Amino acid sequence: xxxxxxxxxxxxxxxxxxxxxxxxxxxxxxxxxxxxxxxxxxxxxxxxxxxxxxxxxxxxxxxxxxxxxxxxxxxxxxxxxxxxxxxxxxxxxxxxxxxxxxxxxxxxxxxxxxxxxxxxxxxxxxxxxxxxxxxxxxxxxxxxxxxxxxxxxxxxxxxxxxxxxxx
Numbered sequence: 001x002x003x004x005x006x007x008x009x010x011x012x013x014x015x016x017x018x019x020x021x022x023x024x025x026x027x028x029x030x031x032x033x034x035x036x037x038x039x040x041x042x043x044x045x046x047x048x049x050x051x052x053x054x055x056x057x058x059x060x061x062x063x064x065x066x067x068x069x070x071x072x073x074x075x076x077x078x079x080x081x082x083x084x085x086x087x088x089x090x091x092x093x094x095x096x097x098x099x100x101x102x103x104x105x106x107x108x109x110x111x112x113x114x115x116x117x118x119x120x121x122x123x124x125x126x127x128x129x130x131x132x133x134x135x136x137x138x139x140x141x142x143x144x145x146x147x148x149x150x151x152x153x154x155x156x157x158x159x160x161x162x163x164x165x166x167x
Contacts, residue, residue: 032157033071034097036111042071043126046114048091049080051124057115068092093117093124095150096157100125101132103153104146 033042042048050058060074064081067073068088075081084091095103099112112126116133119125120143127133136142 031069032096032098032154033069034112035071040071042068042073043093043097044112044114045074047074047076047080048093048124049083050076051117051119052091053080053083055119057117069096091124093126095125095146095153097126098153098157099128099132100136100146101127101142103150104136104142106145106149106152108153108156 035041036044045060045062047058047060050056050060058076060076060080062072062074064075064078065072066075066081066085068084069092073081073084075084094100097112098108102108112128113130114126116127116130117124118127118133118137120137120140125133125136125143125146127136
């Protein structure tokens with residue numbers, strides 16, 4: 001198992017808001033992307049490719065934006081944007097960018113801190129704070145549980161009641 005570690009930052013999230021997908025690539029049209037409270041920017045504007053290429057959280061720019069699954073994804077360079085465009089599923093965070101720790105408990109949780117992350121087995125997991133990111137790394141059963149609970153959590157996010165609550 002290959003793991004990269006985040007460095008710095010505390011979470012500032014409270015609740016998550018969902019974006020329904022406008023499907024592309026290998027992702028299904030019913031996928032959801034966490035864009036925070038307002039707007040339509042994934043991962044609070046951080047470059048999802050940089051986690052893999054630079055092994056750190058790097059703020060993206062709307063200058064290098066790409067729209068995918070109903071959200072704008074920001075990148076720190078045109079090269080990273082092109083890598084994402086070719087293989088978005090490879091670089092996109094698991095669980096639509098929702099907190100992997102919350103998903104591992106079968107719940108919808110607070111918003112993520114883009115600086116609280118791990119790459120485990122080639123997949124990006126975001127968390128709401130550094131402690132939960134470390135817990136995900138130390139307790140691999142959380143990754144297994146998150147995979148198990150994600151279909152249920154996703155159904156909840158996409159339910160008519162959940163959509164109504166967020167509008």
